[in-house]
Amino acid sequence: MTRGRGLLGVLSDDLDAARAHDPAARSRLEVALAYPGVHALWAYRAAHRLWRFPAMRLPARLLSQIARAATGIEIHPGARLGQRMFIDHGMGVVIGETAVVGDDVMLYHGVTLGGRSLSRGKRHPTLGDRVTVGAGAKVLGPVWIGDDAQIGANAVVVKDVPAGAVAVGIPARVRVPKAPVAERSRNEDPSELIEYSI
Ligand SMILES: CC(C)(COP(=O)(O)OP(=O)(O)OC[C@H]1O[C@@H](n2cnc3c(N)ncnc32)[C@H](O)[C@@H]1OP(=O)(O)O)[C@@H](O)C(=O)NCCC(=O)NCCS
Numbered sequence: 001m002t003r004g005r006g007l008l009g010v011l012s013d014d015l016d017a018a019r020a021h022d023p024a025a026r027s028r029l030e031v032a033l034a035y036p037g038v039h040a041l042w043a044y045r046a047a048h049r050l051w052r053f054p055a056m057r058l059p060a061r062l063l064s065q066i067a068r069a070a071t072g073i074e075i076h077p078g079a080r081l082g083q084r085m086f087i088d089h090g091m092g093v094v095i096g097e098t099a100v101v102g103d104d105v106m107l108y109h110g111v112t113l114g115g116r117s118l119s120r121g122k123r124h125p126t127l128g129d130r131v132t133v134g135a136g137a138k139v140l141g142p143v144w145i146g147d148d149a150q151i152g153a154n155a156v157v158v159k160d161v162p163a164g165a166v167a168v169g170i171p172a173r174v175r176v177p178k179a180p181v182a183e184r185s186r187n188e189d190p191s192e193l194i195e196y197s198i
Contacts (some may be wrong), residue, residue, distance in 0.1 A: 007045065011085055014041050017084040021106050036071035037087030037107075043067030047077035047124065078115075081105075082129070089135075098122045102129035102147070110136035117141070128163065 005013065018031040018038055025031050026178035032036055054151035060077040068074040075081070079095050082103035087093055095101070098121070099113040112132045115123035125139045128146050134153035139145065146163030156170040163181055165176045169183035 004135040005083060006050070010045060011042055013084045014038055014045075014086070017086040017104070021086045022088060035090075035091075036073060037090040040067050040071040040075060040087060040090060040093075041081070041085055043071075044075040044077065044081060046078070047075075048079070048081075064176050079124070087111075096124035098142070099124035100126040101128055102131065104130045106132045108133065108135035108137075108153070112140070114138065114139045125157075128193035 013044060015031050015038065018035050019025045019028065020188050022031075022035075022082075042100070044046040044067065047063040047067075050056040054164070057077075057098065064077050070196040073093045073165070075086060075093075075095045075099040076099075078097040079099040079101070079166050081095070081099075081101045082105060084104045085101065085106070085179045087107045092105055093112075094114045096114075098117050101113070105127055113125050113127070113133075122142045125141065125143050126147060127133070127139075128144075128149065130148045130152070131145050132149075133139065133151040134155065136154040137151045137157070138155070139151060139157045141158055143157060144160045145151065146161060146165065148164045150166045151157055151159045151172070152166065152168030154170070155168050157167055157170045157172045159172075161167045161172070161174055165174045167174045
């Protein structure tokens with residue numbers, strides 16, 4: 001996860017991420033006014049700053065609930081989300097308190113980054129950088145999703161997914177690239193994948 005951008009820079013990067021990921025986005029103004037995923041992220045970024053102060057945790061939760069009412073996207077202020085994230089469409093997205101999300105991640109509507117236990121410790125997923133999670137997918141428990149992985153629409157993932165892999169189905173089947181991620185751009189042949197179940 002990269003660090004060091006001020007709040008305004010981070011918010012501005014969210015606009016650019018939406019434009020980069022959505023061919024329908026025509027301008028930064030349109031994204032700023034009409035994209036609930038961006039609104040929910042901005043509210044989260046403010047709420048997360050409040051969450052760092054124990055006395056401000058209730059206001060942080062209230063801000064998060066106001067954003068949920070306005071956008072249909074529920075992001076716990078304790079979650080740690082990276083920069084240049086984009087939540088497309090958004091409605092029905094739930095991100096739990098101990099989730100960690102890397103940079104340049106894209107989520108579609110209906111995605112759950114949720115828990116599988118009622119314990120108070122780490123119980124939500126960790127997503128690496130440049131991960132995509134398709135519409136309706138559920139990633140449950142303190143699992144690790146590696147950099148550049150893609151989770152298919154409506155998949156249910158309850159085990160780790162390696163970097164660069166594609167996970168689809170219930171329970172998710174994983175296809176792992178034989179070549180390292182950095183080499184895949186030179187070798188896009190889909191037959192160069194091995195498949196296994198998790
Ligand atoms: C998972 C995904 C990233 C795979 O993309 P891809 O690497 O191009 O893979 P392909 O489309 O070539 O499909 C590979 C295999 O997975 C299957 N598959 C693809 N997506 C699947 C899904 N969501 N669920 C179950 N199987 C899926 C294909 O049928 C194909 O099976 P086969 O090898 O037996 O023929 C993509 O299909 C996906 O689900 N993206 C999410 C998009 C989304 O949510 N869009 C919402 C827009 S509003």
